[in-house]
Amino acid sequence: MKLRWMAISGGLAAAVVTAGACGSEPVAPCVVGRAVFESSTGSFATTYELKAGQNPDLVCARLKPEPLGLQKFFNPDPKAPDTVGVRSARLGNLLRDFASRLSDASKASATAVGPFASETPGEDRFCTVPQLTPTRLDVTEAQAPDGGILPAQEFGYTWSNLRIYNTPEIPGTQFTSDLVYTENGCTAEYTVKGIWPVVSCQGADGGPDEAKCDPYADYDAGRLRGSGINPLFPVKCDPDVRICVLTGEVPSAP
Template sequence: MKTHRALVWMVPLGCAAWLGACGAEQPAPQCTVGRGDHAVRYTLKTGTGACALKTAEIVGAQVFREPGSGIPPSLVLKPKPLADNEGKDANPSHSVTSLGNFTTEYPTDDGVCVVPELSEARQTVSSESGTTEWSYRWSGLRIQGQAAIPGTQWTAELTYSEGDCTATYEAVGVFPAILCVRQETGADGKPVNVRDPRVCKQPRPGLSMDPAFPITCDESTNLCVLEGQPPVLIP
């Protein structure tokens, strides 16, 4: 009886020790993206004029999938400039979101999830000063799918139009979108925002920036944006 009991306990312990020593492989994470607002840094490639002035902005992102289907998920992007005017476009055929499909359900061997092309996001808004039209066309999205960077760093090419002006950008996104500002009390007793790059790395309730990400504060938008090309982590 004693021998039997010893075997009963030794087998589980032996399996645990074996798994720990051999390092049981974890299943690869599915292709995904941080759900919510991303801070996107832009580098101009071609174009001049009003459409060529972007440096950074917030872009909302979300993934949709059919659980257990084995079908690659879909990605939706919504730029904040369009979201701010949602519902003001009288053309029902226009959409403030772009939709595209991942090529695979899981990351490729190099740990990347690819969305080759997304539908156009377009908005036309009329005001007393005239009519303004914006267009976003995303392509070549490469979203990092490694366990350390699951959908929180990505690159893409953006073709952006504003009226008759068109420019192309390299886009680098990071999740979540955080403003590098802190509030102080002004001389009039009212709160004022003060630019402070340290805010990017400060822990906060809810969503915080990964401290392993190299982050810089974009001077024109006060957005905490990724420094360098994904995948990038502080050594």
């Protein structure tokens, strides 16, 4: 299917409306945060929470916060739904590191894609993508530089119930989703949530700096501008990966 990119900033998206029935209030279509902010283009600061009953000691149960790309695609067929693509930064690194050991089919599956359930948000203000195509990277066995054997590996991402919050105050800049992640036969289930944009909070000493997540400038401290994160979002600096992440639920504001 031929796809074309949709690039709409959060502010512009809030102003885009579809005409409803005569006399009815216009309803904004589903949008996904996409404006460019420093190095963040359509990237969401994403956290992974293991669902109940999962074993946190398993290798597949250790996903860390990271940037995750969400992208809305217009469907050229006006009768067909638009779609959303999803790809994590970690998956991008796997594609790079194992590029010579991946089949074309694995590479083609790297971006999970699924159709919106409706053109406009539901009554709960969420735009829902119930199912997305699974991603499976099958890394073939290979010979190591020292003559040894590099074992075959497999990684899988199955996203579902992707829900993107859409209101004038939060125009497609918060999402939540379910994820089944597999790694070499190990499987874990997660609840995932994220906010746009991705903001680094690494301090001058290399450690976390909470001030960099502050949406407001502090001239006395020499910080001439805020983080760019919506002031409605409760956030903290993740100490492991040093990006600002959501601490509340989705939606975390009206």
